[in-house]
Amino acid sequence: MKLVTFSIDPSAEAAPRVGVVDADAGEVRDVTELLPPGAGVLELIGDWAAWESVLAERTPKLVPQPLDSVRLRAPLTPRRNIFCVGKNYREHVAEFGRSGYDQPDRSEALPEYPVVFSKATTSVTGPVDDILAHPGVTAELDYEAELGVIIGTGGRGISREAAFDHVWGYTVVDDVTARDLQRNHKQWLLGKSLDTHCPLGPYAVSADEIDDVTTLQVESWVNGEPRQSAPVKDLIFDIPELIATISAGITLLPGDIIATGTPAGVGIGYDPPKFMITGDVIEVAITGLGRQRNHIV
């Protein structure tokens, strides 16, 4: 099932609606009235065993509306920071090391353990919302197309073998990065967490829709120019390894998102770097999970 959060009128301050999307038909069905007041995609995921059958039965009876007639928002905002993984595709490790941004390491060596950091929830924005350039705060705005794993059943000490039992589904993440802040402050939180620097969606896609997540292609374009393209199977640390590593001592919660890392082709990978500027359009897409299209303003 593809779940969305949307607004009927993009200019309205009205409460967001929850929908189920038929992407092939280009339609969305508004399921908000089926849910408890105030409940959103996060609450559905938290009690999915109950909601999946309710939505499967009742959604088809609802009148669809054209998907392009509504404004899609981030499908969900997790309860806490988004877990992110750095340097998790070989070619990206090399370009990052060469760029000199990986101070003080400046290393093209593959990481021995997953590099885990986080993005503030206030950075989350929608799949077609504007990305703020933050002039005066950063002058080196970069993109990172990534597969986002959405946790369903939480837990601590999750084994590799049991990892996919805890995956609710997937979404598209653009781990937008202020490279100068990432470099200057050593720790990555500031450089990764500026407001609007985490476009999510368009959909939260339940795992049963994806036959083999490792075959999905992660891609990005800037102003229509292809920048990144790699399959999820190229991950250095795969999804079970990431879940086992993070949950070893931290309880994962329903609705947590793990951004699994970005392939080669980010702006700092070029010489000279190709940073995004006001007016640019960044698109990020993953097979079966939809496409984002955000303007830099």
Ligand code: MG
């Ligand atoms: Mg990243």
